[in-house]
Amino acid sequence: MTDVRVAGVGLTHFGSHPERTGRDLFAEAVLSARQDAGVPPADIEELNVGNFVGSLAEGQSHQGPLLAEAAGLSCPATRYEEACASAGVAVREAVRTVRSGEADVVLAGGMERMTHLGTDGATRALAIAADELFEIRAGVTFPGAYALMATAYADRFDIAEDDLNTDLAHIASKNHDHAIPNEYAQYQRKLTVEQALDAPPVAEPLGLFDCCPITDGASAVVFVSEEYAEANGLDAGVAVVGSGQGTDRMALQDRASLSSTPAADDAAAMAYANAGIDPADIDVAEVHDCFTIAEVLAIESLGLYEQGEGLSAARRGETTADGEIPVNLSGGLKAKGHPVGATGGSQIAEMTRLLRGDHPNSDAVADADVGVTHNAGGTVGSAVVHVLEVAE
Amino acid sequence: MTDVRVAGVGLTHFGSHPERTGRDLFAEAVLSARQDAGVPPADIEELNVGNFVGSLAEGQSHQGPLLAEAAGLSCPATRYEEACASAGVAVREAVRTVRSGEADVVLAGGMERMTHLGTDGATRALAIAADELFEIRAGVTFPGAYALMATAYADRFDIAEDDLNTDLAHIASKNHDHAIPNEYAQYQRKLTVEQALDAPPVAEPLGLFDCCPITDGASAVVFVSEEYAEANGLDAGVAVVGSGQGTDRMALQDRASLSSTPAADDAAAMAYANAGIDPADIDVAEVHDCFTIAEVLAIESLGLYEQGEGLSAARRGETTADGEIPVNLSGGLKAKGHPVGATGGSQIAEMTRLLRGDHPNSDAVADADVGVTHNAGGTVGSAVVHVLEVAE
Numbered sequence: 127m128t129d130v131r132v133a134g135v136g137l138t139h140f141g142s143h144p145e146r147t148g149r150d151l152f153a154e155a156v157l158s159a160r161q162d163a164g165v166p167p168a169d170i171e172e173l174n175v176g177n178f179v180g181s182l183a184e185g186q187s188h189q190g191p192l193l194a195e196a197a198g199l200s201c202p203a204t205r206y207e208e209a210c211a212s213a214g215v216a217v218r219e220a221v222r223t224v225r226s227g228e229a230d231v232v233l234a235g236g237m238e239r240m241t242h243l244g245t246d247g248a249t250r251a252l253a254i255a256a257d258e259l260f261e262i263r264a265g266v267t268f269p270g271a272y273a274l275m276a277t278a279y280a281d282r283f284d285i286a287e288d289d290l291n292t293d294l295a296h297i298a299s300k301n302h303d304h305a306i307p308n309e310y311a312q313y314q315r316k317l318t319v320e321q322a323l324d325a326p327p328v329a330e331p332l333g334l335f336d337c338c339p340i341t342d343g344a345s346a347v348v349f350v351s352e353e354y355a356e357a358n359g360l361d362a363g364v365a366v367v368g369s370g371q372g373t374d375r376m377a378l379q380d381r382a383s384l385s386s387t388p389a390a391d392d393a394a395a396m397a398y399a400n401a402g403i404d405p406a407d408i409d410v411a412e413v414h415d416c417f418t419i420a421e422v423l424a425i426e427s428l429g430l431y432e433q434g435e436g437l438s439a440a441r442r443g444e445t446t447a448d449g450e451i452p453v454n455l456s457g458g459l460k461a462k463g464h465p466v467g468a469t470g471g472s473q474i475a476e477m478t479r480l481l482r483g484d485h486p487n488s489d490a491v492a493d494a495d496v497g498v499t500h501n502a503g504g505t506v507g508s509a510v511v512h513v514l515e516v517a518e
Numbered sequence: 519m520t521d522v523r524v525a526g527v528g529l530t531h532f533g534s535h536p537e538r539t540g541r542d543l544f545a546e547a548v549l550s551a552r553q554d555a556g557v558p559p560a561d562i563e564e565l566n567v568g569n570f571v572g573s574l575a576e577g578q579s580h581q582g583p584l585l586a587e588a589a590g591l592s593c594p595a596t597r598y599e600e601a602c603a604s605a606g607v608a609v610r611e612a613v614r615t616v617r618s619g620e621a622d623v624v625l626a627g628g629m630e631r632m633t634h635l636g637t638d639g640a641t642r643a644l645a646i647a648a649d650e651l652f653e654i655r656a657g658v659t660f661p662g663a664y665a666l667m668a669t670a671y672a673d674r675f676d677i678a679e680d681d682l683n684t685d686l687a688h689i690a691s692k693n694h695d696h697a698i699p700n701e702y703a704q705y706q707r708k709l710t711v712e713q714a715l716d717a718p719p720v721a722e723p724l725g726l727f728d729c730c731p732i733t734d735g736a737s738a739v740v741f742v743s744e745e746y747a748e749a750n751g752l753d754a755g756v757a758v759v760g761s762g763q764g765t766d767r768m769a770l771q772d773r774a775s776l777s778s779t780p781a782a783d784d785a786a787a788m789a790y791a792n793a794g795i796d797p798a799d800i801d802v803a804e805v806h807d808c809f810t811i812a813e814v815l816a817i818e819s820l821g822l823y824e825q826g827e828g829l830s831a832a833r834r835g836e837t838t839a840d841g842e843i844p845v846n847l848s849g850g851l852k853a854k855g856h857p858v859g860a861t862g863g864s865q866i867a868e869m870t871r872l873l874r875g876d877h878p879n880s881d882a883v884a885d886a887d888v889g890v891t892h893n894a895g896g897t898v899g900s901a902v903v904h905v906l907e908v909a910e
Contacts, residue, residue: 147651175763181573186650188601191781191899192768202763202785203900204607205599207582215596219611226618254579259539262577371594373565376584389583393594507583508595 129352130224131362131517133215133231134163135475140343140463142241148177148184151344152237155468156197158231158435159346159475163358170348171229173203174220176213176236177252178469179342183240193237197346207467209255210416212236213345214470214483214501214510221369221512231355235346235471236429248340254465255495255504257377268416269337271378271459271505276419278384280331283434290331294418296441298335298460301415304447307486310472312339312463336418339461345471347478364478368403368513370396376507387506393513397498398429401513405429409494410480412449412473414502414509415458424500425453429509434492447490455480455487470501470510477514523754523909524617525623526555526865532668532735532855534633534705536557539575540569541588543736547860548589549836551625551867555586556752562740563621565595566612568605568628569859571643575632585629589738601647604618604628605648605737605862606763606893606902612741613761613904624744627738627863633719641733642859647896649769660808661729663770663897665721668811670776672723675826682723686810686834687714690727690852691808696839697849702864704731704855729812733855737863738859739870756870760795760905762788779898782819786903789890790821793905797821801886802833802872803843804865806901807850815847816892820903839882847872847879862902 136158138151152175158201160167172192172240181187187205194203206216213236220234240248249269253262256271280290296462302317317335325333326351355362372392375381398404413424426436430451439445445453456462456476459469479485491497528550530543544567552559573579579597586595598608606630612626616655632640641661645654646665647838673683694709709727747754764784767773774780790796797820805816818828822843831837837845848854848868851861869889873879884887889906 149651179573181571181646184650185646185654187570187599187646188896188899190600190607191765191895192649194765195767196770200765204611204763205601207579207597208582212881217581219596222615222618222620226614226620228614245663253574254577256580257584257767258576258578259541272697326829346644364670373583373592373595375587376580380587475804503583504580 130366133348133350133362136346143342151437153196155344163348174216174234175261176216208504212467220311236468237344238465238467269329272417297418301458301460305461311457338459338464341465343465344467368397368401388417390509393509413500473499522758523741525740525754530740535734545740547590547736555740566626567606568608601895603895604859610740615745628860629736630857630859663723665807687711690714693852694848703849730851730856733857735857737860757909760789760793782901789903806893835858865891
């Protein structure tokens with residue numbers, strides 16, 4: 127087993143890019159990642175791409191070879207799909223491939239185009255991450271599903287409606303604050319707690335600003351073996367030291383509880399065992415806040431908070447940029463945006479930038495050594511967790 | 519690196535199953551594979567599933583956790599999509615995961631339901647394996663694309679129309695002969711060369727019997743480490759000793775040649791290097807004959823024939839059950855059927871049965887030691903090759 131290093135990362139702007147193709151977005155991300163890494167195309171041995179709704183949104187499947195070609199690569203290329211964790215599993219396989227010595231250089235990332243579908247179209251397309259037979263036919267959409275989870279959480283921990291809404295609004299406001307300096311973010315603008323509280327409801331208790339936006343974008347990360355980095359004099363000071371994946375029952379109705387996410391518990395436990403760390407070692411986290419309540423469930427599954435304690439962390443100022451354990455310094459899915467199949471790669475890219483010191487929010491974590499990323503599929507029917515560490 | 523063994527295989531009947539769900543079909547295949555292997559659900563550490571058009575055909579994505587649940591598994595589960603090679607890449611990752619020691623027991627397979635779409639619907643759905651921008655919008659469908667490849671082949675090797683048609687008809691007839699005793703096959707019936715030649719044209723020079731059918735079905739294979747097989751007293755006498763994957767430009771217009779398949783050349787070279795064999799060592803092959811011409815291109819890419827020599831191999835009786843190197847003893851995609859996302863797993867299952875002696879056509883290869891499988895995506899924009907060997 128070799129040490130796996132992040133040699134370079136690339137992102138497109140996250141936002142609305144109706145005039146661009148998916149292959150064009152992905153090629154931009156790969157070019158950035160390759161330039162950041164200083165790795166020529168011929169050295170890339172495998173390409174793993176995450177994409178979720180391309181067959182509905184672009185009439186395009188078989189994106190492995192398509193995106194390889196667009197990015198100027200001719201290596202074996204595979205598409206991974208795990209709903210909103212598609213790039214998470216693509217990254218995980220890249221990490222394992224380098225770690226096992228199967229390859230020295232693997233590029234992983236993802237791409238999604240959704241804004242051209244409109245809100246209604248995108249909501250319908252995203253629904254295929256739920257159980258068609260027992261959820262979609264019954265009218266489940268993801269805002270509705272996460273609203274059920276938020277309600278169950280408040281019920282279980284006996285949280286008053288006002289407190290729930292205010293706590294969630296603080297999460298949204300925090301992530302908007304974090305996104306302001308991030309040049310890749312969809313919303314580089316302030317959102318006050320009052321604005322979040324005053325927003326129109328989407329699926330109560332979730333309002334408009336509890337929900338991440340619909341986004342186009344792409345991400346790419348070059349993973350290399352320590353030996354390759356040394357032999358080629360690469361500046362690759364961030365290592366991926368742990369990777370974990372978990373699975374849960376697909377439909378909410380089959381879960382033992384709606385207020386916790388065992389797939390993410392499992393993924394975190396596996397990643398931490400891998401890395402030889404425990405939650406107390408973690409300095410910073412990027413988590414899958416597709417809805418504000420999802421951030422709460424994520425930081426509890428990651429062991430950063432006990433169950434029932436994560437909800438008010440942002441309001442208490444603990445997960446803000448100047449808090450003890452900043453969460454979603456990128457702006458998160460909430461404010462940076464959520465091009466679904468790209469998100470898991472974007473989290474690795476943002477965490478790498480944070481840890482190596484060239485992220486606009488790096489100052490907030492100047493002494494950080496260990497970062498964790500958490501990428502979830504559907505209502506956390508699947509989850510992928512990675513642990514990144516400053517290696518030198 | 520450990521030796522990777524096939525502990526058990528499972529297949530559903532390939533055919534038209536409009537009354538069944540995809541999860542139901544997959545669960546049946548997994549149960550069969552587990553029973554064949556003698557491996558309990560709790561020992562399965564990872565599940566890799568191939569599925570191609572589920573988001574269009576069933577309104578269902580995120581099939582990893584869905585199919586895990588249906589099969590009674592709670593391990594990490596990931597969907598792989600590489601068009602018609604979806605299960606091929608799922609298998610390849612399973613093999614690499616066991617080989618690297620990341621896991622001792624990984625289940626890989628796939629599932630597809632398509633017959634309920636009808637011919638027109640299925641043809642449109644399958645088209646998303648082609649390039650949406652430069653092929654699909656121009657009207658390309660797969661029968662048309664492979665017809666172009668057949669024409670280019672005949673043109674390059676100066677083959678008269680009658681010879682081309684007759685050679686291809688012999689491939690179809692051979693694969694139907696092979697399927698007759700195969701209880702999983704969609705078409706357990708004879709097809710004469712004359713019937714194939716008299717069939718209505720689909721996309722000239724390809725007639726109806728040059729095309730594989732539209733199929734529902736599922737496949738599952740349990741891969742284990744040699745150590746696990748020994749420790750648990752499993753009868754796992756077939757090893758996967760080589761795995762390779764290749765990628766080509768996506769659109770036919772961007773290829774250097776329409777009469778060869780470099781992605782499969784690359785996949786074969788990688789798998790053979792892996793296995794330490796060369797084409798002369800191969801005793802039997804299962805190849806991706808979505809169209810009869812595809813079998814020709816496959817056996818040439820596998821190095822079983824020189825370019826231009828593969829076309830008439832069936833007519834010469836070399837790839838028939840009593841030939842030197844039987845090809846598609848299962849019946850192939852042509853007669854056994856092609857539930858797209860399941861096919862790569864089915865090939866491993868059939869080859870395992872052939873090599874261990876419990877396939878209805880095993881007598882044809884009683885002395886065989888080495889078998890190769892070839893699974894292709896689209897017009898061979900991607901390809902996966904595996905080498906299986908009798909281990910004891």
